[in-house]
Amino acid sequence: MLRHTLHRLLLAIPVLLGVLLIGFLLMQVVPTDAATVRAGPNASAEVVEAIRRDLGLDKPLYVQFGRYLGRLAQGDLGVSIINNVPVTQELGATVGPTLELMGASLIWAIPLGILLGTVAAYWRATIIDRIILGISVAGGSVPVFFLGLLLIWFVGFQWQLLPFTGRGGPLYTWEGIQAIILPALTLGGVFIGPVARMTRTAVLDVLSADHVRTARAKGLTERRVVTAHALRNAMIPIVTLIGLQIGFLLGGAVVTETVFSWPGVGRLAVGAILSSDLPMAQGTIIVLSSGFILINLAVDVLYAALDPRMRAA
Amino acid sequence: MTGAPLLAVKGLRTSFRTPNGDFAAVDGVDLSVPRGRTLGIVGESGCGKSVLSLSVMGLVPRPGRVAAGQVLLEGQDLLTLPPAAMRHIRGGEVAMIFQEPMTSLNPVHPIGAQITEAMRAHDPGATDLRARAIAALARVRIPAPERRFDEYPHQLSGGMRQRVMIAMALACAPKLLIADEPTTALDVTVQAQILDLLRDLQAETGMSIILITHDLGVVAEMADEVAVMYAGRVVERAAARDLFEDPQHPYTLGLLGSVPRLDEDRPRLLAIEGTVPPPFALPPGCRFAPRCPFAVAACEAAPPPLREISPGHHVACLRAPVELAA
Numbered sequence: 076m077l078r079h080t081l082h083r084l085l086l087a088i089p090v091l092l093g094v095l096l097i098g099f100l101l102m103q104v105v106p107t108d109a110a111t112v113r114a115g116p117n118a119s120a121e122v123v124e125a126i127r128r129d130l131g132l133d134k135p136l137y138v139q140f141g142r143y144l145g146r147l148a149q150g151d152l153g154v155s156i157i158n159n160v161p162v163t164q165e166l167g168a169t170v171g172p173t174l175e176l177m178g179a180s181l182i183w184a185i186p187l188g189i190l191l192g193t194v195a196a197y198w199r200a201t202i203i204d205r206i207i208l209g210i211s212v213a214g215g216s217v218p219v220f221f222l223g224l225l226l227i228w229f230v231g232f233q234w235q236l237l238p239f240t241g242r243g244g245p246l247y248t249w250e251g252i253q254a255i256i257l258p259a260l261t262l263g264g265v266f267i268g269p270v271a272r273m274t275r276t277a278v279l280d281v282l283s284a285d286h287v288r289t290a291r292a293k294g295l296t297e298r299r300v301v302t303a304h305a306l307r308n309a310m311i312p313i314v315t316l317i318g319l320q321i322g323f324l325l326g327g328a329v330v331t332e333t334v335f336s337w338p339g340v341g342r343l344a345v346g347a348i349l350s351s352d353l354p355m356a357q358g359t360i361i362v363l364s365s366g367f368i369l370i371n372l373a374v375d376v377l378y379a380a381l382d383p384r385m386r387a388a
Numbered sequence: 389m390t391g392a393p394l395l396a397v398k399g400l401r402t403s404f405r406t407p408n409g410d411f412a413a414v415d416g417v418d419l420s421v422p423r424g425r426t427l428g429i430v431g432e433s434g435c436g437k438s439v440l441s442l443s444v445m446g447l448v449p450r451p452g453r454v455a456a457g458q459v460l461l462e463g464q465d466l467l468t469l470p471p472a473a474m475r476h477i478r479g480g481e482v483a484m485i486f487q488e489p490m491t492s493l494n495p496v497h498p499i500g501a502q503i504t505e506a507m508r509a510h511d512p513g514a515t516d517l518r519a520r521a522i523a524a525l526a527r528v529r530i531p532a533p534e535r536r537f538d539e540y541p542h543q544l545s546g547g548m549r550q551r552v553m554i555a556m557a558l559a560c561a562p563k564l565l566i567a568d569e570p571t572t573a574l575d576v577t578v579q580a581q582i583l584d585l586l587r588d589l590q591a592e593t594g595m596s597i598i599l600i601t602h603d604l605g606v607v608a609e610m611a612d613e614v615a616v617m618y619a620g621r622v623v624e625r626a627a628a629r630d631l632f633e634d635p636q637h638p639y640t641l642g643l644l645g646s647v648p649r650l651d652e653d654r655p656r657l658l659a660i661e662g663t664v665p666p667p668f669a670l671p672p673g674c675r676f677a678p679r680c681p682f683a684v685a686a687c688e689a690a691p692p693p694l695r696e697i698s699p700g701h702h703v704a705c706l707r708a709p710v711e712l713a714a
Contacts, residue, residue, distance in 0.1 A: 283449075284491065285486060285488055285491040285492045286491060286492055286493055286494040286495070288447065288486070288492070289486065289492045289493065289494070289553070289556075290494065291447055291478070292445060292447060292478055292479060292483070292484045292486075292557075293478070293479040293483075293505065293506040293509060293556065294475045294476060294477070294478040294479030294480055294506070294509045294510060294560075295475075295479075295505065295506075295509050296475065296509070299505075299509075303497075303505070304494055307494075307496060307497075308494065308495070308496055311496075381496070382495075382496060383495070383496055383498075383540040383542070384495060384540070384542050
């Protein structure tokens with residue numbers, strides 16, 4: 076188990092390096108020149124050149140990448156071109172709200188999705204199954220921004236039930252809870268469909284397994300057959316599939332944060348890209364992709380915990 | 389064989405709904421199992437013997453269902469029991485072991501937990517489950533049962549897993565054990581050990597056994613009585629000795645003729661010509677008639693009834709008793 080975890084951790088390092096390289100190269104191909112942006116529209120050519128030398132942008136790419144990695148290793152992600160604030164400081168302020176939003180979305184969407192999927196699998200090919208399939212296809216087909224706008228328009232604006240802009244405060248306050256409901260409904264809402272469909276497939280698969288027949292032959296109640304045997308075993312593929320879908324959720328977080336003005340990493344990323352704030356954009360890419368890598372790592376470890384056959388490996 | 393049998397199956401018909409119409413995998417089967425004895429059910433794959441056993445357990449998978457008949461356990465019809473009462477029978481009065489010990493145990497739970505789970509299902513207030521499960525493992529001759537208790541199925545060999553299945557099945561002292569091809573997936577030496585174990589446990593507990601197999605050698609070794617099934621029906625039923633010494637149904641003759649033997653000088657094994665008819669195109673008369681070397685016109689007209697041709701020996705064949713010239 077420990078070896079498995081360490082092994083996965085080591086494998087994550089080259090992935091992270093690859094992400095850093097691609098993020099770095101992406102910033103090179105955008106048609107924006109960092110020195111020009113920083114110098115401002117009225118700066119003379121000499122000033123721009125001076126800034127370019129100052130930032131090291133006149134050096135070859137591999138030197139720039141090497142220096143970039145060196146600074147990164149010291150926790151230095153550069154300074155925002157727009158407002159001269161260290162990138163790490165801005166990121167530090169936005170990571171918390173993004174984690175809050177993702178947590179608040181997953182905490183209801185995953186259990187509900189698994190419940191719906193299990194019920195659909197157990198009552199397969201009945202009207203219950205069809206209804207759940209309809210819900211999950213509809214949920215999975217609605218774009219995140221559209222669901223967000225619907226909630227804002229009706230719940231927030233027409234009926235005045237809940238706030239819909241920004242974060243209301245820490246989650247232990249009433250304002251904080253109120254403000255996170257609509258964004259969490261939006262982001263979680265689009266996640267239910269995929270979770271329900273994956274669960275249905277996995278549970279169906281296990282329900283026809285020999286050991287489920289054994290469980291029934293032992294005289295167990297149907298509830299126990301489904302929870303302790305079918306669902307328990309189906310959790311192995313379900314966890315893997317949910318992990319793979321988390322990237323989709325990160326993309327959804329960017330949109331949700333923008334729609335609801337949620338002060339998270341996603342909104343910071345969109346803002347940085349729109350204003351050509353290259354160091355900031357690069358920082359958000361690093362944070363979002365590290366999050367993705369970490370989630371996958373957690374899934375790998377959880378996978379081993381769920382499947383005893385993996386523990387020896 | 390006096391007194392009421394432990395289990396009596398009467399006119400059992402289990403059918404499956406398919407796009408081609410309903411077809412009966414088990415079609416009008418009568419059987420009985422005396423206390424403490426072993427009934428062997430023989431037939432090739434697809435003859436309905438596994439569906440028969442699942443019907444007794446009330447575990448016929450959808451879209452199958454028991455369409456007619458009775459399954460009487462000590463006189464009580466299991467088919468009319470409400471689900472909760474049937475659950476009490478399953479694993480309690482009637483237990484079952486399956487062909488594939490590799491896949492019949494849940495891979496994510498330790499074997500000990502799978503045994504105690506069965507005990508708890510039938511006796512919610514039970515204490516000392518761990519000790520009882522270890523004793524159950526010891527009874528099926530699993531070495532170091534205390535250590536095995538916490539192991540997972542993938543850490544055990546096929547023979548050990550089948551022993552665990554048997555321990556689990558016997559955990560609640562059933563009166564009837566249904567063993568569906570219990571040794572088919574095992575090595576020959578392990579096969580013999582498992583059969584020995586079953587025989588010893590039967591002597592110890594007095595339970596009855598229904599042994600389902602396609603292996604005539606296993607039946608000869610284990611069964612007191614044998615029923616031969618073909619295309620969903622019992623075609624011959626007799627005490628094991630009678631069946632092997634004086635087979636009467638042409639299908640049984642064919643089966644016995646296809647077993648290799650060392651004590652006879654036979655130039656080649658006999659094969660039964662033709663194939664089992666598909667379930668949606670069964671002949672109206674005797675289902676074996678199209679493949680039967682002895683068939684006459686009357687065989688194709690109506691299904692032959694199961695007749696008693698000598699005490700305890702039943703055959704569903706118009707031509708029986710045949711005197712074979714072969």
